[in-house]
Amino acid sequence: MTDLDPTAQPALQDDKTLPVVVYVLHLAGLVTGITSVIAVVLAYVSRKNAPEWIQSHYEFAIRTFWLALLFAIIGAVLSVIGIGFVILAAIGVWVAVRCIVGLSYLIKGRAYPTPKNWML
Secondary structure (H helix, E strand, O other), X not given: OOOOOOOOOOOOOOOOHHHHHHHHHHHHHOOOOHHHHHHHHHHHXXXXXXXXXXXXXXXXXXXXXXXXXXXXXXXXXXXHHOHHHHHHHHHHHHHHHHHHXXXXXXXXXXXXXXOOOOOO
């Protein structure tokens, strides 16, 4: 007879809560900005103790943050000539798509296949 405790916490390997929070904070960062910083800090702190398949999501989230920051700086500088506003809008769409795709892999319980890619 197995002892099933309905109040038992899921094993760390199966716990997707924190990576979901990281993705949601990135999405909220499109409006607030600061929540993306919180997301990347959480990803850095949680990455080393996570199972390998969740580590791919943390790495993906970290790269999303740094690439978005790089392109946001470029977009801000180029806003003087107008093209920067287009770049900033494209970054918002890019971050949203990356987070949604990352969430879909996470919910399916799969590692992100290419966390080091620039696009998806």
